[in-house]
Amino acid sequence: MRIRALVFDFDGLLVDTEGPIFAAWQRIYRERGQELPRERWLTIIGTASGPFDPLLDLGQRTGQQLDREELDDLERLYYKEATSMQQLLPGVEKYLADARRLGLKMAIASSSGSTWVMEHLERFGIHEHFDAIVSREDVTRTKPDPELYRMALQRLSVSPRETIAFEDSTYGIRAAKAAELFCVAVPNPLTADLDLSEADLRLPSLEAASLSELIGRIESVRAQ
Numbered sequence: 112m113r114i115r116a117l118v119f120d121f122d123g124l125l126v127d128t129e130g131p132i133f134a135a136w137q138r139i140y141r142e143r144g145q146e147l148p149r150e151r152w153l154t155i156i157g158t159a160s161g162p163f164d165p166l167l168d169l170g171q172r173t174g175q176q177l178d179r180e181e182l183d184d185l186e187r188l189y190y191k192e193a194t195s196m197q198q199l200l201p202g203v204e205k206y207l208a209d210a211r212r213l214g215l216k217m218a219i220a221s222s223s224g225s226t227w228v229m230e231h232l233e234r235f236g237i238h239e240h241f242d243a244i245v246s247r248e249d250v251t252r253t254k255p256d257p258e259l260y261r262m263a264l265q266r267l268s269v270s271p272r273e274t275i276a277f278e279d280s281t282y283g284i285r286a287a288k289a290a291e292l293f294c295v296a297v298p299n300p301l302t303a304d305l306d307l308s309e310a311d312l313r314l315p316s317l318e319a320a321s322l323s324e325l326i327g328r329i330e331s332v333r334a335q
Contacts, residue, residue, distance in 0.1 A: 112270075112272045112273055112333075113273070113330065114215065114273060114274070114275060114326050114329065114330065115215060115216060115269050115273040115274070116215055116216040116217065116218070116264075116267050116269040116273055116274040116275075117206075117210055117215055117216075117217050117218075117274070117275050117276075117277065118217075118218045118219070118220050118260060118263045118264075118267075118274055118275070118276045118277070118287075118292065119217070119218070119219050119220070119276075119277045120157070120219075120220065120221060120276075120277060120278045120279060120280070120283045121219050121221035121223060121228050121231070122157075122221065122222075122223055122279075123156070123157075123279040123280065123298075123299045123301065123302055124200070124277055124278065124279045124297060124299075125199060125200060125203050125219075125231075125237075126197065126199060126200060126203075126231050126235070127197070127200055127299055127300075128190075128194075128231070129156060129279075129299060129301045129302065130299065130300060130301050131190050131193040131194050131197075132186070132190055133147075133149070133152050133301060134189070134193055135185075135186045135189035135190045135193065136152070136165050136186060138189050139165075139169070139182060139185055139186065139189070140165075140169060143169060143172075143173050143175075144173070145169060145172050145173065147165065149301075151163050151168070152165075153301070153302070153304075153305060156280045156281075156282070156301065156302055156305070157222060157254050157255075157278075157279070157280030157281065157282035157283040157302075158222050158253050158254050158255065158280075158282040159222040159223070159247045159253040160252070160253055161282075166179050166182055169182075198235075199235055199237070200299065200316070200317070201316045201317060201318045202316055202317025202318035202319075203237075203317055204237075205317070205318075205321075205322075206317050206322050207237060207240045209321065209322040209323065210240075210322060211240065213322065213323070213326075216242045216267045216269060217240055217241050217242055218241055218242060218243035218244065218245060218263040218266060218267050219232075219241055219243070219244045219245065219246075219263075220245045220259040220260050220262070220263045220276075220286075221244075221245070221246050221247070221259070222246075222247050222253035222254045222259065222282075222283075223246060223247060224246055224247055224248060225244065225246040225247075225248050225249075227246075228244060228246055229244070232244075242266070242267055243263055243266035243267055245259050245262045245263045245266065246259075247259075249262055250262060254280075254282040254283050254285070254286035255281075255282040255283075255285035255286045255289070256286060256289070257286050257287070257289035257290035259286060260276065260286055260287055260289075260290035260292060261290050264290065264292075271290060271291035271292045272291075274292050274293070275292065275293050275294075275295060275325070275326075275329065276290075276292040276293065276294045276295070277294075277295050277297055277317075278294055278295070278296055278297070278310065279296065279297055279298050279299055279302045280298075280302050280305060280307075281305045281306050281307060281309075284296060284307060284309045284310045285309060288309055288310075293311050293312075293329055294309075294310045294311050294312075295310060295311065295312045295313070295314060295325070296310035296312070296313040296314070297313075297314050297315075297316060297317055298313075298315075311329075312325075312328075312329075
């Protein structure tokens with residue numbers, strides 16, 4: 112069965128949002144005399160329902176009642192400062208163009224909110240590439256639950272066997288595999304040390320293999 116569609120994670124896969132967000136929270140912690148361990152932050156990469164809440168953690172460390180809205184505003188300010196010159200991750204633009212040239216359908220399946228995703232897609236002028244955008248508002252459970260991927264498949268009218276998922280995190284890979292998709296792991300610097308072994312294939316970046324080459328490799332493996 113030939114590949115007809117691609118489903119992309121968003122954060123850390125198309126745009127490096129994860130590194131700057133972590134850096135913003137590190138700055139918030141340090142301004143209050145605390146350090147934010149990288150290993151704690153990694154427990155919430157790729158999901159909206161992780162076991163770690165930085166606001167609650169920081170409040171417990173400092174013994175203060177912190178205002179969530181105030182710190183969220185501060186996070187957005189620091190994120191904006193850190194990403195003023197931000198670009199799409201390597202290979203993304205070419206993959207999107209090649210997918211259109213090959214007549215493939217495309218979707219995003221993200222545990223982030225729709226406003227966050229759309230702001231970035233419109234900022235980089237790539238929103239029109241996608242036939243469907245599925246975010247946390249569209250489902251009852253985010254990754255590692257497969258609901259986001261199943262919804263994306265439904266909106267694209269394709270089967271799992273016809274679709275490749277691209278992910279950068281452990282939770283995302285588990286969601287894609289639970290939805291029975293072939294999953295390609297493309298980690299960013301923050302997620303490179305996570306356990307990504309459940310993915311079917313790992314690439315250092317989307318520049319490491321052209322889309323045509325990747326599809327050829329996948330279809331060749333399946334034919335064996």
